[in-house]
Amino acid sequence: MSFALYMIGFLIFLAGVAWGASVAGVPTLYIGIGALIILGIGIFSAVARTRSKDPS
Template sequence: MSFALYMIGFLIFLAGLIWGASVAGVPTLYIGIGTLVVLGIGIFSAVGRTRGKDPS
């Protein structure tokens, strides 16, 4: 799976979380902080899953 495809799916997932948090009444500051943390985790996992294996 390509990095771009993984990130598009993750961004759609993140948008759903943000929307749900705003509907639930979570303050904007906490939504922003949570978004940055989850986005960082998403980038780390996308790089780890799409990175090619190093030759021996």
């Protein structure tokens, strides 16, 4: 799976979580902070999953 495809999926997930939090009445500041944290986790996991393995 490519990095771009993984990130597109993760961004769709992040948008859904942020929208759900907004509808639930969570303050915008907390949504922004949570979104940044989730985005960072997404980038770390995308790099880990799509990184090519080093030849031994």
